[in-house]
Amino acid sequence: xxxxxxxxxxxxxxxxxxxxxxxxxxxxxxxxxxxxxxxxxxxxxxxxxxxxxxxxxxxxxxxxxxxxxxxxxxxxxxxxxxxxxxxxxxxxxxxxxxxxxxxxxxxxxxxxxxxxxxxxxxxxxxxxxxxxxxxxxxxxxxxxxxxxxxxxxxxxxxxxxxxxxxxxxxxxxxxxxxxxxxxxxxxxxxxxxxxxxxxxxxxxxxxxxxxxxxxxxxxxxxxxxxxxxxxxxxxxxxxxxxxxxxxxxxxxxxxxxxxxxxxxxxxxxxxxxxxxxxxxxxxxxxxxxxxxxxxxxxxxxxxxxxxxxxxxxxxx
Numbered sequence: 640x641x642x643x644x645x646x647x648x649x650x651x652x653x654x655x656x657x658x659x660x661x662x663x664x665x666x667x668x669x670x671x672x673x674x675x676x677x678x679x680x681x682x683x684x685x686x687x688x689x690x691x692x693x694x695x696x697x698x699x700x701x702x703x704x705x706x707x708x709x710x711x712x713x714x715x716x717x718x719x720x721x722x723x724x725x726x727x728x729x730x731x732x733x734x735x736x737x738x739x740x741x742x743x744x745x746x747x748x749x750x751x752x753x754x755x756x757x758x759x760x761x762x763x764x765x766x767x768x769x770x771x772x773x774x775x776x777x778x779x780x781x782x783x784x785x786x787x788x789x790x791x792x793x794x795x796x797x798x799x800x801x802x803x804x805x806x807x808x809x810x811x812x813x814x815x816x817x818x819x820x821x822x823x824x825x826x827x828x829x830x831x832x833x834x835x836x837x838x839x840x841x842x843x844x845x846x847x848x849x850x851x852x853x854x855x856x857x858x859x860x861x862x863x864x865x866x867x868x869x870x871x872x873x874x875x876x877x878x879x880x881x882x883x884x885x886x887x888x889x890x891x892x893x894x895x896x897x898x899x900x901x902x903x904x905x906x907x908x909x910x911x912x913x914x915x916x917x918x919x920x921x922x923x924x925x926x927x928x929x930x931x932x933x934x935x936x937x938x939x940x941x942x943x944x945x946x947x948x949x950x951x952x953x954x955x
Contacts, residue, residue: 653886658895660876660883665902667872668737669910670864671729677861680851681733682840685726687858689833691869700826707823713816714827720809722831726839727802735795737907738919742781742926743791743799745900748933749774750807758811770932777925780918821881829874897930 674684700707707714731740749771755761763771779789782796791797813819840848858865887895904923908915 653883654895656879656883657887658898660879661896661899662902663872663876664899665904666906667868668732668740668903668907670868670872671732672737673864674861674868675733677864678857679853679861680848681730682836682844682848683851683853684733685729685836686833687853687861687865688729688869688873689725689829689836691865692874693829693833695870695874696826696829699822700830703820703823703826706820707826710819710823710827713812714819714824715831717809717812717816717819717824718827718831719835720805720812721828722833722835724802724805724809725828725832726836727798727805729836731795731799731802733795735793735799736913737911738904738913738915738923739781739796740799741900741903741907742777742919742922743796744803744806745926745930746774746778746800747803747807747810748929749778750804751810752933754807754811759814766932770929773925773932774929777922777929780925781922783918821878825874825877825881828877897927900927900930 671684671688674687675681679687728740728744731744748767752763752767752771756763775789782789782791791800853861904919907913908919
């Protein structure tokens with residue numbers, strides 16, 4: 640009976656994949672923190688995971704090298720933008736509260752609506768106007784701003800906020816050039832992520848970066864989490880989502896991908912001893928409400944042959 644249901648509704652399989660992969664990404668912070676707890680400094684956590692993920696995709700990159708080169712500047716620009724966004728987001732997860740990192744990153748509906756209007760001439764619907772207001776209100780609450788503008792004070796908060804903006808710019812390029820094969824795009828993204836994760840700390844904090852080089856003992860304690868994150872949680876879930884998201888209605892996939900933020904915020908509140916009080920609760924409601932309203936805006940907008948912007952890391 641279940642098999643018959645899936646045959647009659649093939650989109651149900653894709654919907655399950657979107658929900659499951661998004662939920663897995665909600666736990667992404669945990670193995671990253673576990674690697675850090677083994678004594679590996681934050682920049683080296685990102686490099687270790689990125690190196691494993693890149694090695695996993697290396698055979699595909701070599702196999703499709705000519706096609707990857709043929710994709711040219713659009714693929715490279717997407718790889719550089721997404722790679723920078725990944726590094727900024729990963730660093731924020733390791734340097735600020737998990738809930739704050741998720742919430743500040745998940746303001747992408749605000750930046751997506753603005754960027755879509757500025758760069759692609761898209762109409763901002765009424766639900767999206769309300770979503771922008773909800774998102775900015777949530778930003779104000781989460782940061783606890785005492786002045787007229789909600790400005791982050793911690794480096795980790797700035798990184799999370801910047802990651803969301805960079806991610807939005809990447810989705811604009813993706814929507815402008817939607818024909819790049821997912822395998823090629825994944826290989827480019829992970830290669831650029833690894834390159835940026837090395838260059839950024841090397842240029843900004845060279846002495847500390849080299850002094851924090853992990854020992855074999857630290858890597859020995861962390862290797863199960865490095866392999867799990869670099870082989871399964873990062874590249875495999877991304878590839879699943881590249882397959883599943885185009886097979887699901889945009890509004891439904893947007894709702895399903897909210898599992899990422901909800902599970903991430905809930906798991907961090909339960910597992911960690913980080914503060915999660917009224918401010919974080921109200922901020923979560925406002926920012927997740929903005930994502931929900933943005934999804935309604937997608938559903939209400941006229942059909943377009945280009946894919947919509949992704950809601951978060953899982954849907955890149």
